[in-house]
Each structure stands twice: as C-alpha cells, then as structure tokens.
Amino acid sequence: EIVLTQSPGTLSLSPGERATLSCRASQSVSSSYLAWYQQKPGQAPRLLIYGAASRATGIPDRFSGSASGTDFTLTITRLEPEDIAVYYCQQYGSSPYTFGQGTKLEIK
C-alpha cells in the first residue's frame, strides 16, 4: 500500500499570499497518477489537479501542481478567502487508492 504523507497539517496565510502544500509518497506513484482535491466545510470533495500537474475543468490557474520523484506539491497563488478548505492528495495508480491525511488551509 502506498502511504501519502501531507504537510503541513495546518497552514494559516493572508489573502494574496502563496500557499505551498506537500504530499510525499512512500513509494513510486505509477505514471504520476496523483490527484489533489479541495473539500470545503460541509461539501463533497472537488477535483483540482490530476496527473500531478493538470488542472481539472473549471479550476482557476491560481492552482497548480508539480512533481519531483515521490514528492508532489500543490501551489495556490494569490490566496482568496474562498480557498478556505482541506486539501487532500490521492494516488490512483494502484489499489488501494490511498489518500493523504489532508492539509487544512486557513485564511488570516
């Protein structure tokens, strides 16, 4: 089973700042089959990024993903109050399709 470890657990930033969220895999993720999801309070998760770096339909270009080996990064530029959420990474290359434990993004 691939274990995904996200850091930090909580990130508190001001509007307009840049957020950098990390997801480290315990082993290689097939073909960069790594996705990022955003979950706002009381809502279902929403797909943001797939294939480590491709934005899903309708996702603003403030959100970007990158990969380096087993390290994956979600970057959110120009933070807005609406970005308050928990962000999860997930590998979907091999079963079981594990999720990271999440990073909670707070806006000061």
Next chain:
Amino acid sequence: QVQLVESGGGLVKPGGSLRLSCAASGFPFSDYYMSWIRQAPGEGLAWISYISNSGSTIHYADSVKGRFTISRDNAKNSLYLEMNSLRAEDTGVYYCARHALRRIAAAPRDSWGQGTLVTVSS
C-alpha cells in the same frame, strides 16, 4: 450535467446491515468505473471499493473486505454498497464518485455525490 445522489444511510446497531444506493444521471453510467469513499466524522477521506463499468472487476480496502459488497445495475444507472457486520469504526459519510475516464480504473474521481451518513451505534 453529471449528478450522483446517494441514499440509504442511517443509524444501525453494531453487527447490523445497511444498503447504500447511488443514483447516477447526466452521463453514460455503463461506461464508467465507480468508487465508494468514506469519511469518518472530523477525519480524512478513505477509499472503500471500486467496480468496473461492466461490474466484472471489483476491489476492496482491507478494512471492509468480506463485510461489504459493491455492485451496480447499469440498466437502472445505479451503484450499490451492501454493508454487513457493521462496526463503530464504519461510521461516517459515504460518497459515491465517478472515475474520470471511460472504462479505466486508473483515473481521478471527477464527480462526487453529496454523501450519505451512516452511524453505527448501540
């Protein structure tokens, strides 16, 4: 547009059973793999099971293997999760989600239902 609507959640005693349903619309259901994903109260997301578009391939997380059964009825555009021998740790919101690519397991989950709450408690 794509719509997924879960139902069937509720309060059940430990050792009991429950059947969840997910009604799909807005896309050719029979072309897509589907998954169930669980979220315990205040916790993160945990993948539970997936089923291929035809129903011929099924995988489960170890935590539910032997107790839960995923199935689908493509004629009714519906996905199901039969849950038996329920435990307190099965409590949570259960989401159904579509795999983004037709007939492919290795795809992100691009559409999610609103979830249905299952509470296992005496």
